[in-house]
Every structure is written in C-alpha cells, then in structure tokens.
Amino acid sequence: MRPTRQRLALAALLVGDGGNRHVTAESLYAAAAAEGEKVSLATVYNTLRAFCDAGLMTEITVDAARSYFDTRTDDHPHFFWEDSQTLCDAPAEQLDIRSLPKAPDGAEVARVDVVIRLRRRS
Amino acid sequence: MRPTRQRLALAALLVGDGGNRHVTAESLYAAAAAEGEKVSLATVYNTLRAFCDAGLMTEITVDAARSYFDTRTDDHPHFFWEDSQTLCDAPAEQLDIRSLPKAPDGAEVARVDVVIRLRRRS
DNA sequence: GTATATGCAAACCGTTTGCATGGCT
C-alpha cells in the first residue's frame, strides 16, 4: 500500500489523540477537513476499506445506517450509546465469558461481537 | 394495530414453520410472493417496523447492508454465517457470561448483542 | 514511464416517505 499524502494524513488522525478511535467515514472526513487536509469523502471510504483489508483496523457493525471503524483490531466488547449513536470500547477485563455456543459442524468462529447498548438512565 | 389481510399473512409467515424466523424485508417479501400474497415491499417494511414497535419482534444489526428481524424478542445470542449472510439463533444455554462491563454512570444497559460470526471451515 | 491513488459526480441499493386509493368499523 502506497503511503500517499492523504493516507498518511488519515492514518495520523486515527493514531493521534492516543489512538483507539472509533470513527465513521463522515466523522473522519470532518476531522480531516478540520485540519485543513484536502481529502474527498470517496477517498476516506476507500482508505478506510484499504486499512481494514490490510488488517490495520476493523469494521464494527452496530447501526444499520452507518458503518463504524475501530483502530483496535483485537476482539473486544463495545458500548454503544443509543441516543448519541456513539461507539466506544468497553473494558474487556470486566467481560467474563465462560462458555460460548459451540460452532456448528464445518464452521469456525471468525469473531465474536459483543455490543452493550446503553440508554441514558431516566 | 389493525388485523388487515396483509398483516395477517405476514404474521402467519413469521409464525409458520415453527416460528423463530430470521428474515430480511426482501426475504419476507419473497416468501409472501411465493405464497401468492399480494403485498408491496413498502408494506413489508412498514409492517416489520410496526411489529417491532409493538414488541412482537426485534431488529438485529449484524450487517450494514441489510436489516434482519427476529421473531424472538428475548435477549439471546446469534450465529451469523459470513459467506451466506444468514442469521440464526445460537443455543443460549451454551452461553455463560459471568460478568459484563458495568455501564458508565448515568447509563443503563438496554440490550447486549452477542453475534458469533462463522466462517465455513476450510 | 508506468502503475496506481485521487477526486468528483453519477450510480447504486436498501429503506423511507408522500399522497391518492381502498378497506375496516
């Protein structure tokens, strides 16, 4: 993968702020624009996809309307705030799964997604 | 909610075959058409949404491209076959979660989604 | 110089909505 100016800029944004970012294409596009980086939305999509294909980040499916991307690539749980549509990491060490439904014959587990949907307490 | 012909037909399809169906709008639309039921795709969407609002079924978010609906309303784990894009229930009794990341202050857990993504073993 | 990434706009696809028609009570 070629280290072009746009890719480096997007990568810097993703790694910056201490890493562990959860972005949507729109939010990353906005962040790039805020820094004065000239990147098109299509390139943001293409780049996010390229990073995912390269194993540098993963796509998290929590909302049918929008795709979220996570800079962490290991399997870990997430909090999803339903009111603000915000995604963030949940402390993995507080999750204790003692047993998992065993995969049917001929199947192997690719990933286990755990999404804890949160509502603001009334 | 009014028991109209279309809604009864869709409900029958969802309850039929022993219940516990996982459908997309398209698949339910196709199933209705296969039975000779005249329903428009928009009505299928509206009806699925109405059933969800009424608490008769739930929407499961596993794939950004498509919405899946489940006739079971309790919180239970799912298998998702990545190759065929198929969703089905995973045996809940085989899932043993001893502890869950505790919700941040001011938040309560609305639901915990557990999706086990499966790949056909090579 | 050559291959490949970019940018734009147009295509795409699942989903939603507006509005006129039709059915239930």
Place this chain on the structure above:
DNA sequence: AGCCATGCAAACGGTTTGCATATAC
C-alpha cells in the same frame, strides 16, 4: 363517514464505482 392501512413511485442517505487526472516510485 371517518380513520387508517395500502401501494406505488419518487425521495433519501450512506456507500461504491467509473473515469479522467495527478502522483509516487
């Protein structure tokens, strides 16, 4: 009669794609 569901088609929004241009090596 009145209310509300239906159906169609057009709108919608996020994502992808085609193609000409620009850029990295």
